[in-house]
Amino acid sequence: MMLGEIRVPVAAVVMAGILLKPAAFAETDMNRPTVRPVAVIPFMKQAPVIDGVVSDGEWNTFHVCRFTSQQGDLLQRREGEFWIGCDRRRLYVAVRSAVHPTAGVLVKCREKTGSRDETGVIYDDSLELWLHNAPEGGPGDYYQIMVNSAGVIFDQSFDAIEKIGRTFWRAGMEQAHKVENGVWTAEFAIDLASVNVSDPTRPLAIRVCRNYKFPWDQSRWAPLVREFAAPATMPLVRFAEEAPIVSEVGFQDEKGICVAIDVANPTSASLPVAVKLGYNAESQPRYYEETKAELKPAERRRFEYRKDFFSSENYPALAEVLVCGADGTVYCHRDVKWQTRPQEPAWQPMGDAPPEEAVRFGFEFHPSLSAIRWKVDFEGMKGREDVKAARLRIRPEKGNDVLFECAASPAGSFVVAERTETLKKLADGFYVAELYLDSSAPAEKPVKSVLFQQKSDFPWLNNKIGEDDIVIPPFTPVQASAGVVKTVLREHELGDNGLWKQIVSEGRPLLAGPMRIEVVRGGRTEIASGKSRVISCKPTLAVTRAEWKTGPLAGLTEMEVECDGCARVTLTLRPADTNPVEALRVVIPLLDKEARLMHVCGDGIRFNYGGAVPTGDGLVWTSHRASRSALLGTFVPYIFVGGESRGLCWFAGNDRDWALDPEEKTAAVELRREAGRLDMVINLVQMPAPLARERRIVFGLMATPARPMPENPNWRTMGIVSGVPPENDYKIMGMCTYWGAHLYGVAPRDGDYEIVRQIAAAGRGEKINEDYVAKYLEKYPDIRNEVRWSLQGRAAGLIPYTNLRGDNTCTPEWFVFQDEWRNVPFAGRIAGPGQGGPIDFVVALTPSRVDYLLYNYRELITNGMAGIYWDNIYINANANPLTGAACRREIGGVQPEADIWRIREVTRRTAVMLHKLGKRNVSVAHMTNAQLIPAFAWIGFNLDWEWKYGTTDFQDRFTREYIRACSMGFQSGAVQMILPGITEVTSREQQAWVERTRIAVCVPHEIKVWQTDPLFGRITKAMLDMGYGTAACDVYHYWDDNPVVRIEGIDGVFLVLSSPERLMLFVSDFGNGGHCRIRLDTERLGLKSDFAAVNWEKAGEVLTAKQGAIEIADFPRHDFRLYVISKKAGD
CATH class of the missing domain: 2.60.40.1180 (Golgi alpha-mannosidase II)
Incomplete structure (x- = not known):
């Protein structure tokens, strides 16, 4: 790969081949890189010349084409590649990387001081090498070498057992550097004897780093590096007499995704290899392309896996590469993650960059709030010292009248931090936000400008669809008397602290004792107690309240309990003094026999744990072990503990007003087992802290089952192309284009609902208007095949695909509300109406967005559709404090809002809307790996297993405990479904066998398959008969x-x-x-x-x-x- 190409390189290496065993392909978490890179590298036949030039064919050895950033374990966007080789006597490393386009390479330390370490190298552009000669444990040493482009060195060694640094150690090393044409090339030859390596065929742990500046990033080969000196986080390398040479090429080019490597055979005999290349967009299933090849002596072959971009906008993508031998030895394995179209510049503007390039202007317009947010960074601008103020002015697009103006003084680092301003209500029209950087005199011209639009006549604005204050079946009216709140299938007894004293579900108690609020001060634990009462009760809602006291605190617990049993708890803490409280926790003691399973959800999918509660006594689980994406610390937004039907979930939007442990030693959530009970512990105060102000903490509690399984028709007779009776067998149109929308849109193109009506008529077996359909397909030839498919065959009802986290930016609504509807602040703004295309994973469920969705859902239903299909219905993190509940933590950092409450709002309003329209609730939550009971109490079907696709037996994909905790619908009352999940089959026999294993797993759990196979269909019919x-x-x-x-x-x-x-x-x-x-x-x-x-x-x-x-x-x-x-x- 040419270093200057605009192409983010691929990923290769890793291997369990160090142990001469096949490596398990990373499949537990497809949302982040998890593989520890390893490479088996053949000995070099000829040593390279150490001259600062990587000549063609000189470094004929293992090659990595891009470093991994320390920021989110994403691939470093700035170019950088390296080679590793060995000739039995020396270890060779070459690094070629870009330097700042205007400032060049940063090198302040230029004098080589001989025997003295030069610590100033840390502040330069530098390369860093780590080597551990005993990564498998036991006596050994590890070494650090840091070098800048002038050859100035900082190096030291450590004893692997005592971990004592020896700064007197000097590497036996030859080096050479050259910086030209924006590229720094460095070559090193390290004597193996100087790092105590006598047998390079044994495993070594090696870390190769490029320390970039402007901005600083300690980029490395491996992901998940938390303890930098720990060998367990260093890639594993072993040199061999015979092995293929693997060279990474890239994984994205101008055409789309392109996961590519070169594999060469340096031996004198044929060399069989098996190459497996994988790719997925974040939160989507990973697909693979597998190739087996016999490489002739001296043959070099390229292996590629190409896919179209998942979205026309920027999105997180992941790739995985595995190269094995015929005996299963893994020669190379690596997985990576990157942004496909990042908008922020890779380099911080420096030197003589003009203002239009050097200034970063972030702007948002929030029409629902008549508010704007803005920020400025001009640190890289020439003359930045002269700037006294940043001034924001808003005017009409056509005109110069100043409608709003404000100014802010920059901080010492030449930035204006995020600011929120309230506007007077703007008239409908287009406006320009202009940024001026004023010196001693006001600037005459803006350095940046942004176009935005106010439009207030959309018909969906501020609608009340689905907000009717009614109880819909199968829920029953809330009843509250004598401190007991009753909802369908459950009774909740109120304790004196305002939490539940006992919950009886389906006639059986869930709790081993009352829920407690424990306050610790001076080493003494006090249990909060007070007086609770029911404030009000109507069919849809009961409100309770309790005031309580402990020595250091007075508190108020308020609960709002809805007809599905979901309780919103607001805990108000009022300190009696300013003395530190050592701990405050909510303890929920569950009967251990009722708490066999658990499911924990972070902000994402395909990485959430579901399965058995760990065995043992004492502390058995903490939220340190929960997966999360953008959420900070140990906070986790959702945990369920219980059984196949009965159980309890705790959930929250974030940890606002908690007192957090900055070292994260105390987890947000713990499970502790003792004497027949399992305590769920929520640590709200995690370290000694003076609670000097009032704090309001909000979380949810919900016991299961949320409702009975559906009747009329019975849920066991319902399905989606599942072989059930035709009157109960529904059909999903699996993408927006199948019902006439743009990709990820929620309304048909040009608002033409006639195509929706025609598709619905075809589904009912009625005659369609062929003339209209022909003209429609002539107008939109790009979706001809999809629409034709939808017009085929009958079904009990048609369910159109929508994407809860996606949209199409070409719509008029998106341009107006784009800043309000994105979950990442100051990102992805389109410049003008009608621009862009499909986007995914970035849509926030703000109030205006939910109104927009509900309006369009109702339009789909009233024009003939049966329900709504939600793709990507999982917890997402919204970091925008204006549109969400993101909060700045006292210990630093902005905690996003995990939007589980907002998902619930969407599903609840949709269910009520369907009921009002006289429809069955057959909406589908495509919820792979995220069974969110508070939201899914309001859906029709839950759809799991878009995950771990392939030809493996289904018993090897999902444990029984996972299925019972996550995939079944008994907890939420939804009909349980899965996707087919069989890909890459090579014969009918293989297809038939994998289908049998799917049946073997599904039938005992009463799970049906969307688009079932013939044998499963016959079994289903026999059961129904x-x-x-x-x-x-x-x-x-x-x-x-x-x-x-x-x-x-x-x-x-x-x-x-x-x-x-x-x-x-x-x-x-x-x-x-x-x-x-x-x-x-x-x-x-x-x-x-x-x-x-x-x-x-x-x-x-x-x-x-x-x-x-x-x-x-x-x-x-x-x-x-x-x-x-x-x-x-x-x-």
């Missing part, structure tokens, strides 16, 4: 407290359907198969002890029970068996 989904058919699960089936010999699960005349027994394997015995509780199931079990797939195969048990000699691994057992006498 025996009364599944009616009162005549009882259903028994493997996780029941007293299961009706016991399986011995294999790691198996089951589902039993029992009707008056027969029984269906479904058994599947999650382990390695083998001989098994399946014992049924014949008395409870109404069976004879010698019943006959007929194989549903092979009617001639009958197993006769002995004392209520059947045996299978060789149950296949990950397969299933379905048996039909008659209850009739004589059968």
Whole structure:
């Protein structure tokens, strides 16, 4: 790759091949790079000349084409590449990197001081090498070498056990540097003896860094570097007699995504390799391209994986590269993340940059609030010392009348921090915000200007759709009396501190004791107590209040409990004095037997934990272990603990007004087990702190199940192209273009709802207007195939795709509200109306945005659609303090708002709107890896498993505990669905087998597949034919407290359907198969002890029970068996 190309390079290396074992492809978190890079590198046949020039063919060795920034583990946008090689005697490293385009390379330390370390190198542009000669543990040493472009060195060594620095150590090293044409080239040859390496075929930990300036960034090879000197965070390298040479090429070019590497064979024999290249947009599933090749001696081959950009705007993308040998040895593995079209300049303007280039002007217009936000940075501008004030002026686009003007003095670092100004209500029209930088006299011309628009006649503005104060089925009116608040399926007893004393769900208690507010001061723990009461109650809402005291605090707990059982808790803390409080926590003691599963959600998906609560006593889990993207510290916005149906979730928008631990030793949320209870602990005061002011802390509590599973029709008879009865089988139009919208738009192009009506008519089996359709497709040929697909086939109803986190910026609404609707401040602003295209992952659910969505959802429904499909319905972080609840933490940093309350507002209003229109609630939440009960209590279907695609068995993709905690709908009352998830198959036989494993996993959990396979469809029909989904058919699960089936010999699960005349027994394997015995509780199931079990797939195969048990000699691994057992006498 040419260094000067405008192309962000790819990612290669890593390997578990250091251990000569295949590396597991990173799949637990596809939203961030998680792989520790490793490379197996063949010995160089010829040593390079150390002259500061990387000549063609000279560095024929392993190559990395871009460093990783310390900022968010994104790839460094400034060019930088390096090579690593070895000739058995010396370690060779070459680095070629860009320098500042106007200021050049920063080098202040120029005198080489011989034996003395020059610490001033730290402040220069520099290169940094770390090497650990015993990364697997035990005695050894590690070394640090830092060098600037003048060859001035800072180096030291450390004992790996005692970690004592030895600054007297000097590297045995030859070096050369050259800076020309904006590129710094450095070459190093380090004597292996000087770093105590006698056998370079053994693993080494090596870190190669480029320390950029303007702005400063300690860029490195590996992600997830927190402890810089720790070998566990350094890439692993091993040199070998025979191995391929891997060279990274890139992963994006002007055409789109291009994950590319070169692989060469330096040996004298053929060399087989397997290359696996992966890519995904953030929060989307990762797809791969796999290639096996036999490289001839001296052959060099390029491997590429190309994909179109996911969005026309900037978005976070990730790539992964894996190169293996025929025996599974991993030669190279690395994963990376980058921004596809970042708008901010990579370099800080310096030197003689003109004002129009050097000044950074951030501007936002918020029409709903008649407010603006702005900030300025002119540190890189020539003459910046003369600037006395930054002045903002607003005028009409056509005219010079000054409608608003304000000024601010810059801080010492030549910036004007974010400022918010309130405007008088502007008349509809276009306006220009102009920035002037005034010196001793006012500037005559602006240095920057931004166009924005006020428009107040959109028909959706300030609508009340779905805000009706009514209770919709299956919810029941809230009842409150004698300190007990009742909602559907649950009773909540109010404690004296205003929290719940007990919660009874489906007739069983959840709590091991009352929820507590604990205050610690002077080493003494006090339990808050006071007096609580119900303030008011109406069918949709009960309001409670409690005033309480402890020695150092007085407090107020207020709760608003809605008809779905969701409680918004406001905790007000009023200090009695200014003495420090050591800790304040809310403790929720759950019965341990009711708290087997947990699900934790951060601001993203495909990285959230779901599964079993860790075993053991004492502290078993903390939110240190929760995944998050933009959220700071240990705060986590959502945690559920419970079982398959019953449980409790705690959630919050952020940690506003908490007293936080700056060292993050105390986690925001903890789980502690003791004596039959599991305590969920919310640490609101995490370190000794004087609570010198009143604090208001808001969080949510919600017990499950939120509502009964759907009836009329019964949820077990519903699906989405799932083989259920046609009157209950719905159809999703899987992208906006399928119903006539621009990509990620929420309204049809040009507002033409006639195409929506035609598609809806086709779905009902009615005749369509062919003339209209023909003219429509002639007008929009780019979506011809998608619309034609939607016009085919009948369904119970059509559900159009929408994207909760995306939009299309070409709409008139977006240009007006773009600053209000983005979750990242001062980012991505389009310059004029109608510009741009589809965007994703950046839309915030502000009040105006929610109104806009609800209006368009209603238009879709009234024009024939059945419900709404929400893609990307997961917690997102909104860092804008004006449109969200982002807050500046006392310990530093801005904590974004995690918008779970706003998601709930969207789903709740949509459900009420559907009810008012006389529609079933069949809206679909595509919620992969984020089961948000407070929001999903108001949906129709939850859709999981857009994750871990491929040809692996489904038992190897998701644990049973994950499925029960995250994928099923019993907690929220939604119908549970998954995406098909099978890709990259190479034969019909392989397709059929993976489908069987999917059936084996889905049926025991009563999960249906969107677009099911034929065999699953036949099984579904057989289940329905025996009364599944009616009162005549009882259903028994493997996780029941007293299961009706016991399986011995294999790691198996089951589902039993029992009707008056027969029984269906479904058994599947999650382990390695083998001989098994399946014992049924014949008395409870109404069976004879010698019943006959007929194989549903092979009617001639009958197993006769002995004392209520059947045996299978060789149950296949990950397969299933379905048996039909008659209850009739004589059968």
